[in-house]
Amino acid sequence: MGHVTFPVVGMVGGGQLARMTHEAGIPLGIRFKLLSDTPQDSAAQVVSEVVVGDHRDLETLRAFAQGCDVITFDHEHVPTGHLRALEADGIPVRPGPDALVHAQDKGVMRARLGEIGVPCPRHRIVADPADVTRFAEEGDGFPVVLKTVRGGYDGKGVWVVSGEAEAAEPFKAGVPVLAEEKVDFARELAANVVRSPHGQAVAYPVVESIQVGGVCDTVIAPAPGLSGALSAQAQELALTVAKELGVVGHLAVELFETRDGRLLVNELAMRPHNSGHWTQDGAVTSQFANHVRAVLDLPLGDPRPRATWTVMANVLGGDYPDMYAAYLHCMARDPQLKIHMYGKDVKPGRKVGHVNTYGDDLADVRERAAHAAGYLRGTITE
Amino acid sequence: MGHVTFPVVGMVGGGQLARMTHEAGIPLGIRFKLLSDTPQDSAAQVVSEVVVGDHRDLETLRAFAQGCDVITFDHEHVPTGHLRALEADGIPVRPGPDALVHAQDKGVMRARLGEIGVPCPRHRIVADPADVTRFAEEGDGFPVVLKTVRGGYDGKGVWVVSGEAEAAEPFKAGVPVLAEEKVDFARELAANVVRSPHGQAVAYPVVESIQVGGVCDTVIAPAPGLSGALSAQAQELALTVAKELGVVGHLAVELFETRDGRLLVNELAMRPHNSGHWTQDGAVTSQFANHVRAVLDLPLGDPRPRATWTVMANVLGGDYPDMYAAYLHCMARDPQLKIHMYGKDVKPGRKVGHVNTYGDDLADVRERAAHAAGYLRGTITE
Numbered sequence: 113m114g115h116v117t118f119p120v121v122g123m124v125g126g127g128q129l130a131r132m133t134h135e136a137g138i139p140l141g142i143r144f145k146l147l148s149d150t151p152q153d154s155a156a157q158v159v160s161e162v163v164v165g166d167h168r169d170l171e172t173l174r175a176f177a178q179g180c181d182v183i184t185f186d187h188e189h190v191p192t193g194h195l196r197a198l199e200a201d202g203i204p205v206r207p208g209p210d211a212l213v214h215a216q217d218k219g220v221m222r223a224r225l226g227e228i229g230v231p232c233p234r235h236r237i238v239a240d241p242a243d244v245t246r247f248a249e250e251g252d253g254f255p256v257v258l259k260t261v262r263g264g265y266d267g268k269g270v271w272v273v274s275g276e277a278e279a280a281e282p283f284k285a286g287v288p289v290l291a292e293e294k295v296d297f298a299r300e301l302a303a304n305v306v307r308s309p310h311g312q313a314v315a316y317p318v319v320e321s322i323q324v325g326g327v328c329d330t331v332i333a334p335a336p337g338l339s340g341a342l343s344a345q346a347q348e349l350a351l352t353v354a355k356e357l358g359v360v361g362h363l364a365v366e367l368f369e370t371r372d373g374r375l376l377v378n379e380l381a382m383r384p385h386n387s388g389h390w391t392q393d394g395a396v397t398s399q400f401a402n403h404v405r406a407v408l409d410l411p412l413g414d415p416r417p418r419a420t421w422t423v424m425a426n427v428l429g430g431d432y433p434d435m436y437a438a439y440l441h442c443m444a445r446d447p448q449l450k451i452h453m454y455g456k457d458v459k460p461g462r463k464v465g466h467v468n469t470y471g472d473d474l475a476d477v478r479e480r481a482a483h484a485a486g487y488l489r490g491t492i493t494e
Numbered sequence: 495m496g497h498v499t500f501p502v503v504g505m506v507g508g509g510q511l512a513r514m515t516h517e518a519g520i521p522l523g524i525r526f527k528l529l530s531d532t533p534q535d536s537a538a539q540v541v542s543e544v545v546v547g548d549h550r551d552l553e554t555l556r557a558f559a560q561g562c563d564v565i566t567f568d569h570e571h572v573p574t575g576h577l578r579a580l581e582a583d584g585i586p587v588r589p590g591p592d593a594l595v596h597a598q599d600k601g602v603m604r605a606r607l608g609e610i611g612v613p614c615p616r617h618r619i620v621a622d623p624a625d626v627t628r629f630a631e632e633g634d635g636f637p638v639v640l641k642t643v644r645g646g647y648d649g650k651g652v653w654v655v656s657g658e659a660e661a662a663e664p665f666k667a668g669v670p671v672l673a674e675e676k677v678d679f680a681r682e683l684a685a686n687v688v689r690s691p692h693g694q695a696v697a698y699p700v701v702e703s704i705q706v707g708g709v710c711d712t713v714i715a716p717a718p719g720l721s722g723a724l725s726a727q728a729q730e731l732a733l734t735v736a737k738e739l740g741v742v743g744h745l746a747v748e749l750f751e752t753r754d755g756r757l758l759v760n761e762l763a764m765r766p767h768n769s770g771h772w773t774q775d776g777a778v779t780s781q782f783a784n785h786v787r788a789v790l791d792l793p794l795g796d797p798r799p800r801a802t803w804t805v806m807a808n809v810l811g812g813d814y815p816d817m818y819a820a821y822l823h824c825m826a827r828d829p830q831l832k833i834h835m836y837g838k839d840v841k842p843g844r845k846v847g848h849v850n851t852y853g854d855d856l857a858d859v860r861e862r863a864a865h866a867a868g869y870l871r872g873t874i875t876e
Binding site for chain 1: 499500501513514516517520521522523525526538539540541542544774778779787792793794795796800816817818821822825826829830831832833834835836837847
C-alpha cells in the first residue's frame with residue numbers, strides 16, 4: 113500500500129478559466145486549491161478547496177501559497193511585486209513575474225516586442241490629448257487607438273478617437289496611455305501556444321477571431337483560407353514570443369491580419385484564452401489540460417485538431433435569466449452541441465458561457481454554434 | 495440582471511464514477527452535491543459541496559436529499575426501501591428503486607429478464623451444496639458459477655466451482671445463492687445505453703471487454719469483427735432491458751458472445767460503467783455527460799464514436815505508489831494519451847485510474863493503452 117502524492121496547483125482567481133482548468137485537471141489527478149474573491153465565483157462552485165480572499169493582498173497570497181506546489185492564474189491582475197515576493201518565498205509562479213508583466217502592461221509589452229523584432233502596430237506612449245494629435249500627425253492621422261497600459265480587458269480600457277477633443281477620457285485614470293495606429297485589418301487571428309519550463313512548446317492551429325463590440329463573438333479553427341505560409345508565420349511568431357519572454361503555460365497572441373497580408377500583434381494573454389476554448393472539443397489536448405501540464409513541467413499533449421472545423425461561439429447574458437430552460441431546445445436540435453456554462457449570474461453582455469460545434473461543413477458548423485449561442489442568449493427564439 | 499437557477503444533482507457515493515460524472519457536469523453548469531463515506535473519497539476531492547455520511551442510513555439520505563433536484567448514484571448499494579422513502583418524500587430518484595433492484599439483486603434480475611424474453615445463461619436459485627450438484631446434473635454438469643444475489647462486484651461474490659465440495663463458501667454469507675451455467679463464451683461484450691424519463695434512449699457502439707482475474711482490463715470500441723447483425727441485436731437487447739425495467743440514466747449490459755454466435759446477458763449495471771469509460775475521449779458525448787442529461791430529463795447527446803478505434807485500459811495499483819512520477823515517461827512517449835486518475839491511494843489490484851487511446855490502427859491503439867497502463871502500474875519499466 114502507498115499514498116499517492118499528486119501535486120497541488122494553486123489557482124489565483126475564481127473565473128471561468130479557473131473553472132475549466134480545474135475540470136481539465138481532474139482526469140490527471142491534480143489537486144486544485146483556489147483563491148477566489150467570493151464563494152460564488154465561477155470556479156469556487158466546482159472546486160473542493162477554496163480560499164476566499166483578495167489577490168491584491170500579499171499576506172493573503174502568502175498564506176494561500178502554503179501547500180501549493182505551483183501558483184498559476186485565472187487573470188493577470190496580481191501585482192508584479194507580489195509575484196516576486198512569492199518567488200522569493202520559494203513558491204514556483206508560472207508564468208513568472210518577468211514574463212507576466214508583458215501581459216499586464218501594454219507599454220512594457222510593446223517595448224519588448226519591438227526589441228525582439230515582432231511586428232506591432234505603430235505606437236508610442238502619449239502624454240496628453242495634444243500629444244495624441246502629434247502621434248496622429250506622425251502617421252496617417254486620426255482615428256487613433258488609445259489604451260491605458262494596465263487594467264483593460266474585453267474592450268475596456270480601449271478607445272478609438274477621431275480627434276483631439278475625444279482624447280481626454282483615457283488620461284483620467286492616471287495610468288500611462290499608449291497610442292496605436294488604427295490598423296486597417298482584414299480580420300483578427302489568434303496564435304495559441306503552450307510552453308513548459310523545460311522549454312518544450314506546442315502550437316495550436318491558428319484561428320480566426322470575430323469580435324462584436326470589442327468582445328470575442330466567434331472563433332473558427334483553423335482560420336478559413338489562411339495560407340500555409342501565414343499560418344506558419346503566426347505560429348512561429350507566437351513561439352518566439354513565448355520563448356523570448358520566458359512564458360510558462362498558455363500564451364495567446366492576438367493578431368491583426370492586414371489587407372496587404374502582414375501580421376501585427378494586437379494583444380498578449382498568458383493564461384488559457386477565449387480564442388482557445390474550441391480546443392476543449394476540437395483538439396486532442398485542450399488548452400486547459402496543456403496549461404496544467406506546462407505549469408507542472410509535464411510533457412505537453414498533442415495540440416492537433418480532431419475535426420476539420422471547430423467553431424466556438426460565446427454565450428453572452430441577455431434579457432432572459434433562465435438559460436437552463438433553453439437547454440431543452442438546444443440539445444434536442446443539435447445532439448452534437450457542446451455547451452460550456454460558467455455558473456455565472458446573467459447580466460446583459462456578460463460572458464456566461466460558450467458553445468463548441470465541429471464537423472466537416474464549415475457553414476453548418478458555424479450555423480449550429482451561432483444558433484445555440486443566440487438561443488441561449490435569447491436573441492434567437494426558434 | 496437575473497440569477498441563473500441551475501439544478502442540483504445529488505450524487506450518492508464518492509467513488510470514481512461520481513468524480514467523473516461531476517467532471518462531465520461542470521460544462522453544463524450543473525451543481526453537484528455529494529454524499530461521501532469520507533472526505534478523502536475520489537469524488538470528494540474535486541466536488542465543492544460534500545456531505546460525509548453513511549448511505550445506508552435513511553435519515554442521512556433524507557437530510558442529504560434536501561435541496562437536491564434529483565438523486566443519482568455512484569454505486570448500487572443504497573437499500574431499495576430507502577429509495578422508496580426518498581421518492582415518498584417527493585425527491586426524484588434516478589434510476590428509481592423499481593429499476594435499480596434489478597442491478598442490486600441478481601435473482602430479481604434473472605427472473606425479470608426471463609419474463610421479457612432476454613436470453614440469459616441457464617440459472618436458478620440454489621438452496622445448498624447438494625442443490626448445486628442437482629443444478630449441475632440438470633445441465634452439462636460442473637463447473638457451475640455461484641453468485642450471491644446481492645453485494646458482489648468486480649469478481650467478488652462470484653465463485654466457479656468444480657464440484658459439491660467447493661460449493662459451501664457462497665452460502666456462508668446467509669444471502670440467497672444463484673447458480674448459473676459456466677458459459678463457454680468466445681468473448682465478453684458490453685452494450686451501453688442511456689435512457690431518459692421521457693423515454694428517449696441512445697445506444698453506444700457495442701464494445702469488447704477483456705477481463706483479467708475477474709476484473710476488467712481492456713475495452714475495445716467498437717468490438718473488433720462483430721457482425722452488424724450481432725451488434726444491432728446487442729444494442730436492441732440493451733434498449734429493451736432499459737425500457738422494460740424502466741431504467742433512467744446509464745445502463746451497462748455485460749454480455750457473453752457464445753462460440754455459436756448467441757448473446758447471453760451476464761450482468762447489469764445502472765450507472766456509468768467501466769465498459770463505457772472509452773466514451774470520455776472516444777465518443778461525441780461521454781457516458782457521464784449522458785447520464786447527467788438523462789437524470790435531469792434533458793435531451794441526450796450523440797453517442798457516436800469520434801475515432802475509428804478507441805481503447806481503454808484500466809490502471810490497477812501495483813507495487814510502486816508514486817504513479818505521478820510515471821506521467822513523465824507516459825506523456826512524453828505518447829502525446830495523444832488520455833490519462834484518467836481517480837485520486838485513490840494505491841493498493842495492489844485496486845482500480846486507481848484508466849487510460850484512453852484512439853486512432854485508425856487498432857494494433858497501435860491497443861499497444862499504446864497497454865503500455866501506459868502497465869507503465870503506470872509498474873509492470874512495464876521502459
